[in-house]
Amino acid sequence: MDDLLERLRAALPAEAVITDPDVMVSYGRDMASFCAAGLPAVVVLPRTVEQVQAVMRTATALRVPVVPQGARTGLSGAANASDGCIVLSLVKMDRILEINPVDRIAVVEPGVINAVLSRAAHEHGLDYPPDPSSWESCTIGGNIGTASGGLCCVKYGVTAEYVLGLDVVLADGRLLTTGRRTAKGVAGYDLTRLFVGSEGSLGIVVKAVLGLRPRPPAQLVLAAEFDSAAAACDAVCAIMERGHTPSLLELMDGTTVRAVNAMANMGLPDTTEALLLAAFDTADPAADLAAVGELCRAAGASEVVPADDAAESELLLQARRLALPALETVRTATMIDDVCVPRSRLGAMIEGTAAIADKHGLTIGVCAHAGDGNTHPVVCFDHQDADESRRALESFDEIMALGLELGGTITGEHGVGTLKKEWLARELGPVGLELQRGIKRTFDPLNLLNPGKLF
Amino acid sequence: MDDLLERLRAALPAEAVITDPDVMVSYGRDMASFCAAGLPAVVVLPRTVEQVQAVMRTATALRVPVVPQGARTGLSGAANASDGCIVLSLVKMDRILEINPVDRIAVVEPGVINAVLSRAAHEHGLDYPPDPSSWESCTIGGNIGTASGGLCCVKYGVTAEYVLGLDVVLADGRLLTTGRRTAKGVAGYDLTRLFVGSEGSLGIVVKAVLGLRPRPPAQLVLAAEFDSAAAACDAVCAIMERGHTPSLLELMDGTTVRAVNAMANMGLPDTTEALLLAAFDTADPAADLAAVGELCRAAGASEVVPADDAAESELLLQARRLALPALETVRTATMIDDVCVPRSRLGAMIEGTAAIADKHGLTIGVCAHAGDGNTHPVVCFDHQDADESRRALESFDEIMALGLELGGTITGEHGVGTLKKEWLARELGPVGLELQRGIKRTFDPLNLLNPGKLF
DSSP states (O other), X not given: OHHHHHHHHHHSOGGGEEOOHHHHHTTSOOSOSSOOOOOOSEEEOOOSHHHHHHHHHHXXXXXXXXXXXSSOOOSSSTTOOOTTOEEEEOTTOOOEEEEETTXXXXXXXXXXXXXHHHHHHHTTTEEOOXXXXXXXXXXXXXXXXXXXXXXXXXXXXXGGGGEEEEEEEOTTSOEEEEEOSSSOOOOSSOHHHHXXXXXXXXXXXXXXXXXXXXXXXXXXXXXXXXXXXXXXXHHHHHHHHTTOOOSEEEEEEHHHHXXXXXXXXXOOOTTOOEEEEEEEOSSSHHHHHXXXXXXXXXXXXXXXEEOSSHHHHHHHHHHHHHHHHHHHTTSSXXXXXXXXXXXXXXXXXXXXXXXXXXXXXXXXXXXXEGGGTEEEEEEEEOTTOHHHHHHHXXXXXXXHHHHHHTTOBSOSSSOOTTTTHHHHHHHHHHHHHHHHHHHHHHHOTTOOBSTTSOO | OHHXXXXXXXXXXXXXXXXXXXXHHTTXXXXXXXXXOOOOSEEEOOOSHHHHHHHHHHHHHXXXXXXXXSSOOOSSSTTOOOTTOEEEEOXXXXXXXXXXXXXXXXXXXXXXXXXXXXXXXXXXXXEOXXXXXXXXXXXXXXXXXXXXXXXXXXXXXXXXXXXXXXXXXXXXXXXXXXXXXXXXXXXXXXXXXXXXXXXXXXXXXXEEXXXXXXXXXXXXXXXXXXXXXXXXXXXXXXXXXXXXXXXXXXEEEHHHHHHHHHHHOOOOOTTOOEEEEEEEOSSXXXXXXXXXXXXXXXXXXXXXXXXXXXXXXXHHHHHHHHHHHHHHTTSSEEEEOXXXXXXXXXXXXXXXXXXXXXXXXXXXXXXXXXXXXXXXXXXXXXXXXXXXXXXXXXXXXXXXXXXXXXXXXXXXXXXXXXXXXXXXXXXXXXXXXXXXXXXXXHHOTTOOBSTTSOO
């Protein structure tokens, strides 16, 4: 232990090595419920690649596990500390190194905040699309570790599709460069993609080459109210089947609508059983909204409200942004599921989730990136009520079982961490799990990088 | 040997096990020059997953290497047979199992021809974008193995971006399912992506879930003539910097233009040093072409010809399609390079390639997926002239060295095979190579799957 701190202090500036227990506790966990967290031996905040390499060499020499962290906005416990570990926080490596409008790339350090990069790209007429809900605080390194999604994915895809190349410090401190800064490239196995979503278990990302896109026009939003979630899901299927490409296609179930109404008085009738929000950032969004509005009406929408301008669009999106905060006030705590099903099974998923809520006598609100079939059932419970907490956990699991049954995955964008370890094994099966473990051993033979996460 | 054939004949129908040497020779190699090929012990043509599993179990039991093959249209020797191997051709597994317009996916066997899938998708108003030049004959399995590109990649991306999930028979015959049929999913390391571009070295793809897109409107094409390749490259940079999203942006250098003129009398002036083709499949392609035409003129284009309709567009694309056949008539043989550089370095790449041609006294025509910075320098030589062949090989290598120097990759879309093995090591460096080999060992510990390819 003395040896560990001595080596780290020799390699890093004094203020980059934290051992104050009160401060260390604040680095203990991400935003997931029900995930164990321990007390680290030390928290380090390197500012350079060389410092990260020194930390990993020390960790390897002394066989100390390392838990990499970004802004700890994750929802699966992947960034939770374990007892005696080194917490390696990358938040001080927060420089945007380059934005190149001809090559349409950004080169960034891992601690850059998602929204900071987005705004910097905007200054060049470009856009970095992935937009997790935590975009104002989450880091690019965390986004890469989690393979984050967001609202715009239905049109623009997820984080993985924007990561072109990486600099990674390996467990033993060596530096690996993967990928490219070109538009295309197929030289060898795609190691870049392997790191995306690896939750810090294969190496420490210290630099990323990210793809950018031309900034699209401002989107125009439409809201449609339905008397049933099934009807709203029919509308989603019709919109996608007809070849539309919305820039956003979100669904909130009746439980969520009522929670939002109670919190912010959005003026939505309490009889609304599903609210669908669709948006287009095309050359003629009004025409696209008109077509989609027709499909909503045909599917049974009781009300269709297209926004006339950006300000009205923003108002409609407010309801969606309030969904999680509103559901958090229903009881004292929440667990957020992240099941993604083929969008043709979205109706069955939402219906099944309602049945699970009934069975356990719980409130479970569902908001969904409907165009992607990615549902976030939010299980509301009183964390001081042992029986209710047990039922919450059971329903959380039953929702994942339902997702797998419907041909889906246990995680569309939040990752596995410790929260869904058992479920990952179930989704992958024994052969897949064996190969995943083999890859882990190839990169981290001593099992020092975020051990106990994923599997 | 007798044991091998006996086991294979027990597991496969008689006509699926070929040992006729004359027929086997025809399965010897793909379309790459200068790549060694051996005589297989046997060629097998399974029709079911179970038959592929039986072949791999036999290969593992008897320690016989297996070379998987699609249509052998590859350009790197990746599908070339080795002496005594089992050639495992997937061309008989050619069923489209499902096309789902709501989920926008196709489920296919590996032997499906790219163009057959495209046309089937069109019937549902959908599109499978990746369009290698060999699209009328190449297979989806081959496309996945190579991570193929094509003309539309500048807007729609490469094969990798459309592969959502795979069924793979492993070296020991076990069946692995990777990925998903959902729009999103982050459950564990991305094994799906690892197989894309792995050139049959990690497993045998027997089924693929592919993403489809709504079919875009027909594209409208513009041709612009320039007095220098540098000016054309300036236009490419300006087009991309201004935020345009062409569905095609192709460049042919003066050597290529003259070869095409000689072959087909396209009426292009012999003073043209670069021909740029841009296309848009947007809602108002004429307006986009007008804007891009202005940028071409500003960059120094001597002539800008926008097509008025689909028929004229098709005529303009003829020139591009003739590029390779025309260059093949310059001498008796060609070697096709595949260097991709950041598009901001495209001018330097083409200029440097011309200098290499001068130095070696050779004709090297360049056509390029210019919007992606992906150049295909075609080295023309007389294969019966030893000295000219040597110079061709040298210039082929110098072109790759130049690409790396400019921050590019040795292969944008053709892959490594045996042709670029040494260059892959150079691009990846020792750390990257070590990890790639570790992954290979995890999947194929006996080194039976396409040994000697990649590295």
